[in-house]
Amino acid sequence: MSGQPSQSAVRRVRPWLTDVLLGVGVTAVVSVVITANEGGRQEPDRIAYLWAVGLGALMLARRRYPVAVLAVTVLGLFAYYAAGYPAVGLAVPVAAALFSAAEQGRLAASITGAVVVVVVSVVVRLAEGQNFSFVVGYELAGHVLLMGAAIALGDSLRSRRAAQADARRIAELTGERYRQEADARVQGERLAIARDLHDSLGHTTSVIALHADVAREALGRDEEATRSALELIRATARRSMDDLRRTVALLRRDDDPARTVVSLAHLDAVAGAAGAAGFDVDVRVDLHSALPAPVEAAAYRIVQEAVTNVVRHSAGSRVEIHVAQDDRQVTVSVTDSGADRRSTDRAADSGHGIAGMRERAQSLGGSLTAEHQPTGFAVRAELPWAGTT
Structure with a gap:
C-alpha cells in the first residue's frame, strides 16, 4: 500500500532512531549522576550538563567514527574530572562509547580505551591519597565488570549481524546456483x-x-x-x-x-x-x-x-x-x-x-x-x- 513505508525505508530510519535514543539515554543517565553532586571540588553548573549533552550527541557519529567517538569520550571524561566536577564514575560515561566501538568491529580499541580509563583513574586516585583497598578492592571490580559487559554486548551484536549477513549471502548464492x-x-x-x-x-x-x-x-x-x-x-x-x-x-x-x-x-x-x-x-x-x-x-x-x-x-x-x-x-x-x-x-x-x-x-x-x-x-x-x- 502507498500509505505504508517500504521495508528499505524502515531499515534506513531504524539505525538513526537507535542512535538518537542511545544518545538521549546517555545524556539522561549522566545528568542524573551529576545532579547527585557526590564529591568534587566544584558545584555542577551549566558546563557540566553541557558535557553530559555532548556525550549523548557523540552517539550520532558512533557508527561512522567509532574510534574517534571513544577517544573523545575518554578525553572528555578526563577533562571533566580535571575541572573538579562531581564524581560520575568510570563505566557509566564511557559504556556507550565502548559498546559502539565493539559493535562496529573495533574490539581492540574498546579494550584499549577501557584499560586506559581504569589505569589512569586508579593511578590518579592513589596519587591523591585515596585508600588503596577502597579504590582497587571495592570500586574497581564494578567498573571493570560494567565496561566488560558493554564491550561483550557490542561484540556479540556484531558477531550476530555478521552471521546473519553470511547466512543471507549463502542463501543468495544457493538460490542463484x-x-x-x-x-x-x-x-x-x-x-x-x-x-x-x-x-x-x-x-x-x-x-x-x-x-x-x-x-x-x-x-x-x-x-x-x-x-x-x-x-x-x-x-x-x-x-x-x-x-x-x-x-x-x-x-x-x-x-x-x-x-x-x-x-x-x-x-x-x-x-x-x-x-x-x-x-x-x-x-x-x-x-x-x-x-x-x-x-x-x-x-x-x-x-x-x-x-x-x-x-x-x-x-x-x-x-x-x-x-x-x-x-x-x-x-x-x-x-x-x-x-x-x-x-x-x-x-x-x-x-x-x-x-x-x-x-x-x-x-x-x-x-x-x-x-x-x-x-x-x-x-x-x-x-x-x-x-x-
Whole structure:
C-alpha cells in the first residue's frame, strides 16, 4: 500500500532512531549522576550538563567514527574530572562509547580505551591519597565488570549481524546456483526436444517427400506404384503423429517421467523406409541384455538420422545398420555403399543432423564419427551403457 513505508525505508530510519535514543539515554543517565553532586571540588553548573549533552550527541557519529567517538569520550571524561566536577564514575560515561566501538568491529580499541580509563583513574586516585583497598578492592571490580559487559554486548551484536549477513549471502548464492541449474536443465531439455524433433520429423518428412515424388511420377501410369507410395506416406505420417502424441503426453505430465518414447525395437520402421526408397538394407542387432532407456533411445535416434541422410544424399544402393553390445558400450554403425562424396560433404557441412548425433553421443559420455570410407559414408557411435540410468 502507498500509505505504508517500504521495508528499505524502515531499515534506513531504524539505525538513526537507535542512535538518537542511545544518545538521549546517555545524556539522561549522566545528568542524573551529576545532579547527585557526590564529591568534587566544584558545584555542577551549566558546563557540566553541557558535557553530559555532548556525550549523548557523540552517539550520532558512533557508527561512522567509532574510534574517534571513544577517544573523545575518554578525553572528555578526563577533562571533566580535571575541572573538579562531581564524581560520575568510570563505566557509566564511557559504556556507550565502548559498546559502539565493539559493535562496529573495533574490539581492540574498546579494550584499549577501557584499560586506559581504569589505569589512569586508579593511578590518579592513589596519587591523591585515596585508600588503596577502597579504590582497587571495592570500586574497581564494578567498573571493570560494567565496561566488560558493554564491550561483550557490542561484540556479540556484531558477531550476530555478521552471521546473519553470511547466512543471507549463502542463501543468495544457493538460490542463484539453483536458478542456474534450473536454467541449465531447461536448456538441456530444449536441446533434447530439438534433437528429437529434428531426428523424428526430419526422417518422416524425408520419407514422405521422397514417396510423394514417386507417387507424382507414377500417377496415371502405374496405379500400383502410386497406391504403394501413398500407403507408405500415410503409414509414415501416422507413425510420426503417434511419436509426437507420446512426446507431448510425457511433457504435459506433472511428474518427471522418462522422456524415452522410442527404442531399437522400432528399427524395422527405419529400415522399411530406406527399403521403400530403393535401398537394400542389412540390419543386425546384437544385444545380450536390456539397455538403459537413454542409451537405447540415443542409439535409435542416431540410426534414424544416419539413415535419413543416406536416403537424402547417398547415390548408393545398399545401407548396413549394425548395433552391437559388449560389457562396456554399445557400438552403432550405419554405412552406405557408393556414397556421393560431394553430397555427403554438403550434408556434413549444413543442417543439424550430424551435430545432433554427436551431441547425443557426447551427452552419454560417448563419441561419434562421420567420415568417408572407400566403400561409402560411415557413421559410427560408441555409447557407454554400464552405469547409465
